[in-house]
Amino acid sequence: MKTNYLFAAFFLLSLSLSFTSFSQNITQRGPNNPGVPTIVQVSAKDSLYVMREHVVLQLANEQINNDLLFFKAYLLTGPQQNRYSNSRVLHIELQDTDGTTVKKQFHEIVNGMVAGNIIVPKRTKEGNYTVKAYTQWMKNYSDTPYTQKHIQIGDAFDDTNIAPKNTITILPEGGTFLQGYKNKIAFQIPSQLVSNDGTLGTIIDSQDNTIIKVQDYDAGSGIAFLEPKNGERYFLKLDNGTTYPLPNSEDQGHLLRINNIAPAIASIQVVRTEKAQKTPLKLVGTLRGVPYFEKKINFTKNSADIKLDKEKIPRGILQLQLIDLEGNLIAKRPIWIEGQSLQITMDQVASTDNEVTYKVKVTDQKNKPVKTEVALSIISEGDKSTSIKETDLFSSLSQERNATTERNRRFLQDMRVLIAHQDNGTEASIMTDNITYPIQKGLRVIGYAYDLNNKLLINTPVQVMFTNENGISIEETTTDANGVLRVDNIQIDGETTLVCRTKADDTKSRLVQLERIEDAFYVDPEKEKARIKEAKRGSKKERNVSQEEKELAVKPFDTSGTLVLYEVPLTGKKTKEAPPTETPSVYGVKPPKHRIIYQDPDKPKQVGELLLRIPGVIVSGLGDISPTVSIPRASGSPLFVVDGFPITQASNGFGNSFTGGILSSAPRSNLNDLLAVVNYSDIQRIEVLIGPDAAIYGSRGAGGVIAVYTRFAEDTFIPRKNAQLEFQGYEPVVAFEEYQQNLSKRERENAAVLYWNPSIETNENGEAMITLPITDTTKPLKVKATTINQKGNVGILQTSLN
Structure with a gap:
């Protein structure tokens, strides 16, 4: 059943035509053609199956003393886990041991990768923390969608919240312990309890008879084989005399035996006792919730041998489950799938008195060069540095290849996976037919829109203005029938100020404030009814706007053609003198009085008319679609600045309008760029800066600066x-x-x-050169380099520098 379903999913993924369906459109950018989107219209369940995403994290260091943690994230997608992502936003959370989010960040995903850093808030307490990485799409799955890494902030290390170091783990293979059969049992004890002879302890029976010693293979981890007798109890006796009981043995059931030492094939044996029920069984293998293997068990004399081709399964931990036809779990066993791995080497090629040059090379399993991107860190391991062991796509290659044979390496990795993941439970399948969280192509602003009279704005056009250090731009949208304002697919870096406004006769009705919706994909129906009633009766009840709105994100949008230029009536009436209180000039630079014009708050004038009243400023084409402004005395197009924030300047600096049939030689700026940002009735004054006065804006101010200031709080404003x-x-x-x-x-x-470089690019020969300064540290230096190419092949190097 699942095999047919898997084939159908792959078939759907390969199609480039659209089906008529009540489903969403999905834009897929695969590794073979990442630049060309293919529109495939499939059901929600198919979408969840073929587009499942997974995040792999590399941290530059697991322990930090300062306020910055560097990381590289790889996004793997689909059944074959290729390195690409339909999502464009990676969510990063830093949480303490109580699960409280200390910091939340958003990072843009490019080519299935993110190179970033986590800025730890000031006054963060020392201790253990967890870094969580996920996409919005990953939250659709019933199993845990997060990728987690544990880190240490400061020197005070406490590993009790990271791993149960003071506990003893005893795990029979497959979760069953049967009498009269040889059972494989995995053990783990604290490394400090390992005896001097290199054993974890001794297996004894109830009479204290020694059965077998358990060899230590990896810092407190070991494997032993035991054939229990009927009615006998067994114990693990440590070197200090402490004993721990093994599970009670059973006289009926099934054994799931696996030999995962061979590089390409896993040998599986299913054994059934004479007393076990003779019901039909099947063996199912899933990796991150996706089924990759299913085999009906055909017993011959209560035993069945199965060969699992690991080369057809992507890299990761495959959960094998022996189940009956009703889905009841009989036995389970995790195994490690190596996948098509890459080899990374780092060799010194040159040196001087101050620096050393290394050649980083990446090859595949056939020793062919691989062009890819490598993330590489070098850390100094001090006495207080503690390594936190975790199992992920990079963990199996964490040992140096020349330290042991490949066979022993695979044995150790299989033992680690058995101990770490035997009790993780059954991986959840994709059971839902609905997509709650869509693929996220950008950041989002969403909230209930109110004017400053606390009136809910229903089906109301709203202009959203975005301001950051790069300038000002706007987007126009309309609230829905519930008064909800949404702006999606936002792309912007850093902190940004958001100002919303709508059309109204007074400023208090014109300005819009947002009350954030905490969960953008769920709205409480009862709260919706209350808000609609409030809107209909025009409630003036005061509200407290949540400070958590700071987590939202905004982006400048292209607004050309979205606003209509009003006709400007020209009159000879003089404007009012300056009000007693006004917005201070930026940096205290104020031009001569004749280059300052004040708006009349009672009878405000259009922007073009105000500019015409300033000597030396030319406004052309006021009746045209694109009027322009120029300052002949300056050398360049004027720069518009609103309340200290520059607006993007025209690239060529010349307008397209004509004056008296002759193209004006003075560089111009399009007046619509200013009109799209500020309402003429909000203006307090306009200042024109020329020459030295405009020097504070650098080269952008060479064509003069038209500085617009909006009103301060007074009376009706x-x-x-x-x-x-x-x-x-x-x-x-x-x-x-x-x-x-x-x-x-x-x-x-x-x-x-x-040293940290997340983006070392190898050439066609699979090579890249890096140069490192020579340090005088006497501490050992640890090198870790990782890569995942577009096909999802993984490579890692972990070594030490002399």
Whole structure:
């Protein structure tokens, strides 16, 4: 059944035509053609199956003393786990041991990868923390969608919340312990309890008779084989005399035996006791919830041998489950699938008195060069540095290849997986037919929209203005019947200020404030009814706007053609003098009085008319679609600045309008760029800066600066800050070199991370050169390099530098 379903899923994935269906459109960018989207219309369940995503994290260091943690994330998608992602947003959360989120960040996914950093908030307490990484799409699955990594902040290390180091683990293979059969049992004890002779302890019976010693294979982990007798109890006796009971043996049931030492084939044996029920059974293998293997068990004399082709399964932990036809679990066993791995080497090729040059090379299993991107870190391992053991796609290759044979390496990895994942339970299948969380192509702003009279705005056009250090731009949208304002697919970096407004006769009705919806994909029906009633009766009840809105994100949008330029009536009436209170000029630079014009708050004039009243400013084409502004005395197109924030300048600096049949030689700026950002009735004054006055804006001010200031809070005017929110976009990436330069000498000397480069690109020969400064540290240096190419092949290097 599942085999046919798997084939159908792959068939759907390969199609490039659309089916008539009540489902969503999915844009797929596969590894073979990442730039060309293929539109496939499939059911929700098919979409969840073929587009399942998984995140793999590499941290530059698991312990930090400062305020920055560097990481590289790889996104793997689909049944074959290729490195690409339909999602464009990666969510990163830093949580303490209580599960409280200390920091949440958003990062943009490019080519199935993210290279970023986590800025730890100031005054964060020392201790153990968890880094969680996930996409919005991953939250559709019933099993845990998060990728987790444990880190240590500060020097105070406490591993009790990371791994049960003080507990004893005893796990029979498959979860069954049968009398009269040889059973494989995995053991794990704290490494400090390993005896001097290299054993974990001794298996004894109830009479204290020694049965067999358990060899230590890997820092407190071992394997032993035992054939229990009917009615006998067995114990693990440690070197200190403490005993721990083994599970009670059974006289009927099934054994699931697996030999996973061979590189391509896993040998599986299913054994059935004479007393066991002779019901039909099947063996199912799933990896991250996706079925890859299913085999009906055909017994011959109560035994069945099965060969599992591991080369057809992507890299990861495959959960094998022996079940009956009703889905009841009989036995289970996790095994490690190596997949098509890559080899990374790092060799010194040159050196001077100050630096050393290394060649990083990536090859496949046939020793052919691989062009890919490598993330590489070098850390200094001090006495307080503690390694946190976790099993992920990089873990099986964490041993140096020259330290042991490949056969022994696979044996150790199989033992680690058996111990770490035997009790993780059955992987959840995709049971839902609905997609709750769509593929996220960008960040989102969503909330209930109110004016400053606390009136809910239903089906109301709203203009959203975005302001950050890069300038100002706008987007136009309309609230829905519930008064909800949405802006989707936002792409912007860093902190941004959001201001919303709508059409109205007064500023208090014109400015819009948002009350954030906590869960953007669930709205409480009862709360909706209450809000609609409130809107109909025009409630003036005061509300407290949540400060958590800062987590939202915004992005400038192209607004050309979205606003209509009003006709400007020209009159000879003089505007009012300056009000007693006004917005201060930016940096205290104020031009001469004749280059300042004030708006009349009682009878406000259009922007074009105000500019015409300033000597030296030319406004052309006021009746045209694209009027322009120029300052002949300056050399370039004027720069518009609103309340200190520059608006994007025209690239060529010349407008297209004509004056008297002759194209004006003065560079111009399109007046619509200013009209799209500020309403003429909100203007307090306009200042024109020329020459030295405009020098504070650098080369952008060479063509002069038209600085627009909006009104301060007085009488009928409301301050803009009452309707503005601060939001966080994609987390800006801090380059490692910049980070190091900002450290003090002492911080640099004590820093654990000496080198980090998440994007080392190998050439056609699979090679890349890196140059490292020579350090005078006497501490051992640990190198870790990882890569996952577009086919999902994984490579890792972990070694030490002399």
